[in-house]
Amino acid sequence: MWVRILALLVGGLLLGSCDGIHQPRSSPLQGTDGRTYRFPSDLQGRVVVVSFIYTHCPDICRMTIGHLLDVWDRVGKDTSVVFATITLDPARDTLETLRQYAEVWQLPPERWLLLTGTVADVERVHQAFGVVARKSYTERLPNGEEVYFVDHTDAVFLLDRQGIVRDRREGSTLDAAAYAALVQRYAYAR
Amino acid sequence: MKRLLVILSGALIVLPLLAQQAPRLQFRGGWMYSADSGAVTGAFLTIVNPSNAPDTIVAVRSACAEHAEIHTTIRNSDGTMGMRPIAELVIPAHATVQLRPRSLHLMLYHVQRTLRNGDRCTVFLESKRSGTYQLELVVRR
Numbered sequence: 001m002w003v004r005i006l007a008l009l010v011g012g013l014l015l016g017s018c019d020g021i022h023q024p025r026s027s028p029l030q031g032t033d034g035r036t037y038r039f040p041s042d043l044q045g046r047v048v049v050v051s052f053i054y055t056h057c058p059d060i061c062r063m064t065i066g067h068l069l070d071v072w073d074r075v076g077k078d079t080s081v082v083f084a085t086i087t088l089d090p091a092r093d094t095l096e097t098l099r100q101y102a103e104v105w106q107l108p109p110e111r112w113l114l115l116t117g118t119v120a121d122v123e124r125v126h127q128a129f130g131v132v133a134r135k136s137y138t139e140r141l142p143n144g145e146e147v148y149f150v151d152h153t154d155a156v157f158l159l160d161r162q163g164i165v166r167d168r169r170e171g172s173t174l175d176a177a178a179y180a181a182l183v184q185r186y187a188y189a190r
Numbered sequence: 191m192k193r194l195l196v197i198l199s200g201a202l203i204v205l206p207l208l209a210q211q212a213p214r215l216q217f218r219g220g221w222m223y224s225a226d227s228g229a230v231t232g233a234f235l236t237i238v239n240p241s242n243a244p245d246t247i248v249a250v251r252s253a254c255a256e257h258a259e260i261h262t263t264i265r266n267s268d269g270t271m272g273m274r275p276i277a278e279l280v281i282p283a284h285a286t287v288q289l290r291p292r293s294l295h296l297m298l299y300h301v302q303r304t305l306r307n308g309d310r311c312t313v314f315l316e317s318k319r320s321g322t323y324q325l326e327l328v329v330r331r
Contacts, residue, residue, distance in 0.1 A: 055229060055230075056229075056230050057273075058223060058230050058231050058232030058261075058273075058295065058297055058298075059232050059261075059263050059273060059291055059292065059295055060263060060271045060291075060292065062223045062231075062232065062291075063291050063292065066331070069331070100226045100229070101226065101229075103226070104224050104225060104226045104229075104304065104306065105224065105331070106331070132268065132270050134270075136272050137272070137273075137274055137275075139275060141256075141257050141299060142257055143256065143257070147299070149272055149273055149274070150272070151266055151270045151271065151272035152270055152271060152272070153269070153270055153271075154269075154270075154271045172271070172291070172292055173292075
């Protein structure tokens with residue numbers, strides 16, 4: 001009995017302490033499905049693949065979304081799995097911008113949420129996941145428009161049904177097959 | 191008059207030689223990410239310089255975007271990723287330079303029409319030594 005409890009505790013610690021985050025604190029965010037979520041707590045009961053992108057990002061974020069689409073192709077039929085993509089740039093990524101992004105990328109609307117909110121709320125979610133997003137280089141285009149880039153963490157997170165972070169890894173280099181197997185492992189653990 | 195003839199005949203010999211000394215750059219596998227009208231996107235390709243002299247890409251423009259630049263992706267000391275514009279891209283002699291994800295890329299601002307998988311977009315690369323190149327890039331998801 002005691003051996004079993006000890007094994008469960010050690011296993012839990014190993015999985016839960018992958019980056020020092022256990023259960024990220026929640027904040028209100030608006031989803032592209034028109035609903036407001038306490039994120040991530042409102043998604044408890046499902047396995048959640050959490051990613052962070054911004055729509056002005058032509059490289060790292062697109063790679064991450066591309067890999068996650070490959071993961072979706074493998075696990076998307078499982079209704080207990082939800083994908084949640086949070087903006088790194090709430091000042092520019094409005095709900096409408098995120099909806100257009102989802103449409104161009106053909107992200108499945110039923111269980112792939114894109115989320116934004118007030119700058120303060122989005123930043124709270126970043127902090128809860130240990131994600132960094134900061135304005136960096138700024139330049140002026142020939143049309144006079146000032147544009148800025150965002151330096152950011154390149155990471156995706158896997159939350160189990162209790163909302164506990166079970167995995168964190170780089171998004172732009174994600175191995176879709178291996179990651180899909182991991183997602184399925186947590187989806188099957190009912 | 192005789193001196194003028196010497197100069198002219200010399201020029202006739204030298205000019206073709208100069209033309210021969212600037213073999214053109216070669217380009218392979220150009221593609222870009224899909225994008226909504228008005229959005230930004232990234233484009234990628236491989237540039238080969240078969241000549242004995244370096245060449246430099248000094249400007250980029252595109253028929254399907256309002257503005258284009260050469261960018262590179264960087265990793266900061268804290269592990270965060272970012273990107274920065276670069277003014278010129280040198281292609282060394284007998285070298286191949288790859289513009290690929292997580293590295294060098296073309297940044298296209300304000301795409302002027304929605305670009306979906308399979309669409310094509312024209313990009314112009316202006317080189318310091320061998321002129322301007324017109325390339326057709328294929329849009330991928």
